[in-house]
Amino acid sequence: xxxxxxxxxxxxxxxxxxxxxxxxxxxxxxxxxxxxxxxxxxxxxxxxxxxxxxxxxxxxxxxxxxxxxxxxxxxxxxxxxxxxxxxxxxxxxxxxxxxxxxxxxxxxxxxxxxxxxxxxxxxxxxxxxxxxxxxxxxxxxxxxxxxxxxxxxxxxxxxxxxxxxxxxxxxxxxxxxxxxxxxxxxxxxxxxxxxxxxxxxxxxxxxxxxxxxxxx
Amino acid sequence: xxxxxxxxxxxxxxxxxxxxxxxxxxxxxxxxxxxxxxxxxxxxxxxxxxxxxxxxxxxxxxxxxxxxxxxxxxxxxxxxxxxxxxxxxxxxxxxxxxxxxxxxxxxxxxxxxxxxxxxxxxxxxxxxxxxxxxxxxxxxxxxxxxxxxxxxxxxxxxxxxxxxxxxxxxxxxxxxxxxxxxxxxxxxxxxxxxxxxxxxxxxxxxxxxxxxxxxxxxxxxxxxxxxxxxxxxxxxxxxxxxxxxxxxxxxxxxxxxxxxxxxxxxxxxxxxxxx
Numbered sequence: 001x002x003x004x005x006x007x008x009x010x011x012x013x014x015x016x017x018x019x020x021x022x023x024x025x026x027x028x029x030x031x032x033x034x035x036x037x038x039x040x041x042x043x044x045x046x047x048x049x050x051x052x053x054x055x056x057x058x059x060x061x062x063x064x065x066x067x068x069x070x071x072x073x074x075x076x077x078x079x080x081x082x083x084x085x086x087x088x089x090x091x092x093x094x095x096x097x098x099x100x101x102x103x104x105x106x107x108x109x110x111x112x113x114x115x116x117x118x119x120x121x122x123x124x125x126x127x128x129x130x131x132x133x134x135x136x137x138x139x140x141x142x143x144x145x146x147x148x149x150x151x152x153x154x155x156x157x158x159x160x161x162x163x164x165x166x167x168x169x170x171x172x173x174x175x176x177x178x179x180x181x182x183x184x185x186x187x188x189x190x191x192x193x194x195x196x197x198x199x200x201x202x203x204x205x206x207x208x209x210x211x212x213x214x215x216x
Numbered sequence: 217x218x219x220x221x222x223x224x225x226x227x228x229x230x231x232x233x234x235x236x237x238x239x240x241x242x243x244x245x246x247x248x249x250x251x252x253x254x255x256x257x258x259x260x261x262x263x264x265x266x267x268x269x270x271x272x273x274x275x276x277x278x279x280x281x282x283x284x285x286x287x288x289x290x291x292x293x294x295x296x297x298x299x300x301x302x303x304x305x306x307x308x309x310x311x312x313x314x315x316x317x318x319x320x321x322x323x324x325x326x327x328x329x330x331x332x333x334x335x336x337x338x339x340x341x342x343x344x345x346x347x348x349x350x351x352x353x354x355x356x357x358x359x360x361x362x363x364x365x366x367x368x369x370x371x372x373x374x375x376x377x378x379x380x381x382x383x384x385x386x387x388x389x390x391x392x393x394x395x396x397x398x399x400x401x402x403x404x405x406x407x408x409x410x411x412x413x414x415x416x417x418x419x420x421x422x423x424x425x426x427x428x429x430x431x432x433x434x435x436x437x438x439x440x441x442x443x444x445x446x447x448x449x450x451x452x453x454x455x456x457x458x459x460x461x462x463x464x465x466x467x468x469x470x471x472x473x474x475x476x477x478x479x480x481x482x483x484x485x486x487x488x489x490x491x
Binding site for chain 1: 381382385465468469470471472475476478479480483484486487490
């Protein structure tokens, strides 16, 4: 009996040490989380302004939001991953055209959802780093009525800057993966330029719809 | 209320026959696709397991590796042309029939009344959810559904008011149905099906829907199956604006809407079954 108790001492000590350190660790936010939190807070601050709901006055605020989105999202990484193996069959020009139109589509669809914003607060749940990797996942939830919708952000670090390259809704629906399926389907039958035009048309339509709402 | 007259017995026989047919269809469908379905199920499990231990299934650790691999969809869709036909049909039906119909309906029936109707039908569905929770070994959720059902049926004026919503949602993660139960028991999805008006489903979830219909006490309390199916359709129509909201978002975002909805539906159901 005694020997077991002695064997437990290091464990208990370790546990005590961990408990002491835990609050200190929790207080320290990782750079990735800090970056994401800053951007989300800034976007929420813009959305909270009374003139945001006024279509006549919110154009500069929308531009501000757009700047924030382009600041936090790595659209090149988004594009590479949604094209998968097809990425290499695109010429550098096609690649950069694709990044432009796809980034614009993502940005416009995000903007169209912002008008539904109604003061919800984003909750940070946890952060999952990958071993030996410049990538991690930040898990959050956003309230929808009295339910919590889980939204995870995949982030990647390049030259000390953390950016988002995928979002996962309901724990399993990845934005990148969903577009990957669609683009594979289209590219299995068509040339890259066809896809670029298609995404460009879609982005233009989304933008026109957003602008129409704002100028109403 | 139920009297076993000759016509009634015929109706029960008809129901049983329909149920057996459904079973056969689903079983036939599953056995046909089982070679694809088996690895599909295991890779799906691996994907969710790996989702946070090592990025996701097909993005490898080496950042450039995924560029060499061709993505193969893990969703069986052998009746794709048929499904695409109904997908397009549904799109027209939503845009030109159901959306204007619901617009008119929401003018005549105010929001609070629609919420009441919605609560009423949700409460009626409690027995089915209780059975499915029990079959999945979710005792606490089953208990919460049961007490919620009893309270809403009495204090909630027959279910028109959802007086236990907050307490129930704290325990019950989502509405369990037959498709999820079969999934928890290890049955694969079979293959993707788009039903007229009902929209995306798969062989397993269709079978689940059939079982739920026969589990529901409403099926036996309401004598006419036309009325009980009609009530179900009305329940869906009553909150169709919510469905349209999701549908519009997906349609605005998607470049290839059929594939986008199919993949999202499948992934969504998989995550529900994992819960």
